[in-house]
Amino acid sequence: MTIRVADGRVPVRTVAPPLVVFAVFIAATVLLAWFFPPLDTWPAEWVIPVRGWVTEAFAWLGVVAKPVTRALAWLIAQPLALVETILFRGVPSWGLKPVPWVAVVAGAAILGHWIAGPRLALLCGLCTAYLAVFGLWQDSMQTLSIVLVTVPLAAATGLALGVWATRSERVEKVLNATFDLMQATPHMAYLAPIVVLFGFGQVPAMIATLIFALPPMARCTILGIRGVPSDIMEAGRMSGCTPRQLLWKVELPSAQKTLLLGLNQVVMQTLAMVVIASLVGASGLGQKLLFSLQQLQIGKAVEQGIAITLIAIVLDRMTQAAMYRVPRRWPIDTPWYARHIHLVAFVAITVAAVAAAQVLPQIAVLPRDMTLSFGQQINEAVRWISKNLFAYVKPVRDTITIWVLLPIRDFYLWLPWTTFIGFLALIGWYLGGLRLALVPVCLLGFMMIAGFWTPLMLTIYLVTGCTILAILIGVPIGIWASRHPRGAKVTMTVCDTLQTFPSFIYLIPVIMLFQTSDLSNVIAMLAYATVPAIRYTYLGMTLVPQATIEAATASGANARQRLWKVELPIAFPEILLGINQTIMMALAMVAITALIGSRDLGQEIYKALPSADTGRGLLAGMGIAFIGITADRLIGAWARHRKKQLGLA
Template structure:
């Protein structure tokens, strides 16, 4: 087999035919497969009687394994429940048998502020203290502590396991290759798909929720560990060898300290992924803010949902700001002989406040936890606002929603459902061959063919339809904003700050305004996905345009081009590979939202996952999750190959 067969046609070799021949091949494939499907129904829809019962096999397999391994899984649950119970006792349960209350809320609020001051000074201290105070003053303290207890227990565990896997990978290339493939699948699989297998093996409750959270949050830490160790400068490694370090000393005293910034970035990602998953884990019995928010959404209690959503968001922002500040923190320096209480003043302050709060709580119960009559709520006010919107504005919103749905979304959906399966798979395979050769061409054939044979073709295409609609809108909105930001440095700071904030919000939050304004519909699903997925289009467009080499821009100016000509004929073509990567990330984030938007009604793969949870249909939920992951993997490989090809064409790689 020739090299051209394996790697596809060379773009630079024949630039003239490189655009004509692929276009003709795509058009010919679409016309032939669509025409054949009119005469052979099997090409339109795979016969039901020919489906492979993979779903049943997976469900039966997990049921058998769950029953067989029940003593082991229950033992693991019991072991993990003990330290988790200790964290819960400190934060909100106390120890009733010994008549020990939990830490007073004032101590935790003060401790949060003190920790913020230790990390980054008074500004972060005041912000963190205010956010913690919000949880108490609005009557959400117990639920917030339930959520935080899972986070505080899961994050160190995920960091430790991820660190170990990352170190192992850097020492063994075969392990690294295998783990990278597993991590690709794990990170492309939506949050909710983790819940089904965990429920079968470990049941419902806090520990299963923690295990699902652990599985989802672990890959970023492992990958950041691999990246950090791999990027340690070679001269630092050589200096360690010359100093006589053993392999263990080189790792712990040279490589890991040198990779500290990347490791802290991994910690930040673990924290954010953990908090996002803890909310979703409420579907398997995890108590806390996520459970409250889910109930409020299901009951359309928008006011309460906003209160709870703001609480989750504040926790996420506090943890995000703290971990980011840790990456920039410079360790304090003390003169030799400095007293212990001066070197550890923040610890002394926290212990003093905690001791005083515990003593005061014995006399004043208000110090332990705020009574309900001393808390506030703006939920009823928001409910009144929502009712006012429904009464006065929905008459104007509904026609717009219905017009977009009837004239844009429904025809688009029907077109995707009409497409014959050979057209879809064949087009993607042809694109894979053209961009990356035979290996990339086989990827959509194998992955999408598996989903078709397993009986998930219709929800798969509905998912593609929603993600396509979201991606188109994200590009139409995000790319112009990114272009504008690249032209206005002051505006860019505001835009990037908004992007940071939008990425900090847990995905659940985006459902609240959508339900409030648009109720439940395909348009609601796309808008909820849009708010979450537009950020990468903005970021990567801005990044690509600001990285255009200055000599190239100066040459364009010297050629007499206008600003518009420079943008369209010089800057955007050079930034196009970066913009493609932004589109790739937009697709990934839209896919991550698919399972979340199932909570407000849909018929896609996300809904398959959601329906599988109550019935413990593990095969249905797991295969639907894999289907979403397969879409993401195919999009990632094709767009990545296209971006690399464009860089080669432009001489950038």
């Protein structure tokens, strides 16, 4: 088959995939595994005790490096203690109270107004007021304290690494490989080594959060500086700028929007990690939410989940709006207080609130009898659902589990390791040659010989189920959105909102409706991971050239034929990238869904935390990362292969 390209480039002749080779390979490996059991299941006596080695190495490092880790923890604890003193602790021995909640709410609204005007000010003010009105102020301020200290540290570290990478290609290659592994590793896997080195508490949680959140800033720094136009750089050099002046006065200002995008990602990653860091003793909303979920106190969990979501929304909207903020220019004779009217207003309100709090304690902290709660109503609704709807939900849950999920699980567990790894290696060979074929062999093979094959396959089973459902749901929605501009706005707004939610939040409705089961895990992953399938399908469909669509219409194709024979084939590379991101986000949820029961790698991480079994947690996290890296490399190669076939690359 030959694909003709309208732009005059040489047509690409495609070759049918060697399906016969794949079929023969599968049959041969299954048959060999039948006669030679080690090719079916890796013998336990052949397992290399990497897990024990890693645990012992970190235990030794924890003892040897204790002076360094204690000094680092003390250093980081100082700014955290200062922020906590301001926001919620105060200094009782001196009779000093923390900043009143009224002043913090007003400060959030004023900052929102300074960044983007009254609409953002109203959003920030109302969202922050929710934290006080619903009795979650102190927990929220504990969480916010970690965020306010960690974000500048992570952003500064990421900025420094990004600048260093732009000055050295070797450093950039090393950092990119490291960041690929870090970003593919689930949040929870960072906690096990941190516990061994730093123990439990606020500071270890902050260190784990900092490490997890810095890669986006470094990547955006590299992207932003690389994207500075050459003529701007040349103008800076001709003006006599030294390398340092060129960086601070030319490159970084020119890359400002990209750097602010990186800051936005740091903020969101920090907030997501702070919630998960409650597993190692970080106080705040995450700890309360985790306790509520474990006790099945759904009403409280909903209130706490909304609080976390509102903090995420406020920080997300502020950092996004800052990317497009245009500084106001004032006449030269404008007084200082007029130039800084927002700062003056905040200081005035804070002073007034502190003074008023001496007379009215409600201004400092709302007493419990003045707060609101809808937790009881939620609990009653949950009980009503369990009593009246679960009889209808349970058959659906059981049917999908028994007839869809369990067969997939049993199939994956039945597959010989030689068949599974060899099949992926053959695909890699077909799409990218020997180097790509070695990716699944080395990464997944390492997990097998380390003794993690069964949880690895159970993880792949859950991700497969989630990905299939995400494709069935997300691709049609993306196609529909590309046909309806008004619907696209609503769909993209919903997608933005879903991506703002911290991952913990998706567990709440799942537990309410489906209780704990494999289907619950898949649905929680699905709610978080469907967004990329929608977005990339919509993007791919909108990128189809209008001239191509008109040519198909002129050839007599109806709407269905245009969709299946023209638009979807051209949009397929973008759809593949969306599926790739869906897999990555599903893998990120694996460790979270372990909290509601599973037997996959996420559960291995979760079980490793209380016993400080660093090897178990770290290797399980690496296993999830290896699945993501393998999927990313294979799907990326497939997308490039399709683009070449279509003459688009």
